[in-house]
Amino acid sequence: MFRAGPALRRLQISRIPSASYATTTELPSLHRTVRVDNLPEGYNANSIVDTIKANPAEKIVPSKDHLLVRFFDEGTAKRCVEANKKQKDFSLRIDDSTSPPVTPDTVAMLAKYSATRSIELCDVPESFTEYQFVEILSKYDGALCTHFDRSGGLIEAQFLDIHQAYRAHVDFVKAGVRPTFVDNESSIYPEWYSKQDTQPNLKRLVKISGLDNPQIRRLCIGWTNNYDKVPSAPYIVSRIGGKNELLLFFPTSSLARKFVREFEPLTKGRCQLSLEATERPIARGVVTALGLGARRLVSLPFPEDLPDVKRKQLASFFFRFGRLDSRNLIVSEGQLTVPFANIIGATSFVHGMYHGLRDRPPAELQEVRPTFFGAHHLA
CATH class of the missing domain: 3.30.70.330 (RRM (RNA recognition motif) domain)
Structure with missing residues (x-):
């Protein structure tokens, strides 16, 4: 096990960033921040976040007597407060501060990279030094090394801000190591998604077969892009076209079934629809992004x-x-x-x-x- 040097130990003393959020007059202000009070002295911010299952979150702002958790939308913030009503150790409420809506860029980052506030470095080369690691983390307030095992080639770091985590991810790539974002098991899912939907081998795939007629095939492709005609079509994560078929992947089996019910009347028997199991669930970052409008x-x-x-x-x-x-x-x-x-x-x-x-x-x-x-x- 790697023994942290003096530079790394100094870095592990978290700095407390400002608890103020800027607002923009041109944009609607949202109450998407949860305030956590009644915290023990010397509390660990990431431990509190895990306890109240406040993931995924855009930003964590620790202060001496309270903790602010800024979510990506108001709905998730409200569900976090509701889920912790019986929490005996802490008290949660929607904070008075407001924030503008997230940007399309932030939503895209969540889906494209499955971005989170935690990064894991695997197969770390010997040429990557402790000094380089500390230098990268020192650029970001509140960044912590949570695991550094040189012999096993595994390093983990956690950030208070997902945008800082993304920028650090870019820095690590430039330094010649392989960073990956790490999902947190303590998560709040969108209302249309549940823990059950993370299981393997669920029928999340719709197969449209019998598309020998090019005109019918073009019609079907057009309908998958018509969000008015087929209300569940926005949740198609991927569409793959074979010679005489289309494969449509959904994040949940219930959305796949809903699509079949909406789509079948349009086909008038000119093609066949069936549900099939997929081995792996959709990435959590994609699920979060879909819930935000991706x-x-x-x-x-x-x-x-x-x-x-x-x-x-x-x-x-x-x-x-x-x-x-x-x-x-x-x-x-x-x-x-x-x-x-x-x-x-x-x-x-x-x-x-x-x-x-x-x-x-x-x-x-x-x-x-x-x-x-x-x-x-x-x-």
Whole structure:
């Protein structure tokens, strides 16, 4: 086991960041922060967060006599307070402070990277020194080394702010190590998701077969992108097309069944729908992002017409991020809708447009900030 050197021991004394949140007048203010009182002297912030199951959280702000937990939305904050009503050790309430809605970029980060406040470094090379590790963590207030095993090649770190965790993740990659975000078992799920949905081998896959007719196939693809006609379609995480079939992956078996009920009347018997089991559940970061408004469809300002030549040029650019339905690129009321086949393609595009791309995007998109289709509530 690695014995922490003086630099690492100094780092493990947490600094207490400011407990103030900035608000923006142009955006609606949300009460998405929970205040935890009646804390023991010298409390451990991460231990308290785990006890009240306050994950996933955007930011933890410890103070001497209370703890603030900022969630990604108001609903999760309210469910945290409700779930801890019988908590004898602490008292919880919605804090008076307000925050703007999360941005599409934050939602994209959750899905694309399954970002959390905890990072694990595996197969750490000998060339990666304690000094490098301390140097990276020292840039972030409240960052802690929770495990450093040089012989086993495993290092773990925890952060108070998920955005700082993401930036540290980037720093570790640049330093030549392999960081991964670590899920926390003490979590609050969206209302439409439960602990049962994390189990393997549940029927979360809808198979649409008998698509020999190209016209019927195009109709089915179009319906999977029509959120008005098929209300459960926004929850399709991924759509894979075989020769004569489509495979649609959902986060829960109940959503998969709901989709079948909504979709079958549209087909009028021209194809067959069946439910099949999937071995692994959808990543938790994707589940959180879906609950916040992440979708396979992305929309962005585009005050121009879309002739075929321009459509092909844009489709070629969008294909860098993931498969999409180039025929269904639509411009309506000054908005371009980009229908990706899976949510990782959509979130990769959104995240990339916020953080900068290696290659410059087409001129029409260079100053654009995309969002997820229908997610008007995001900042």
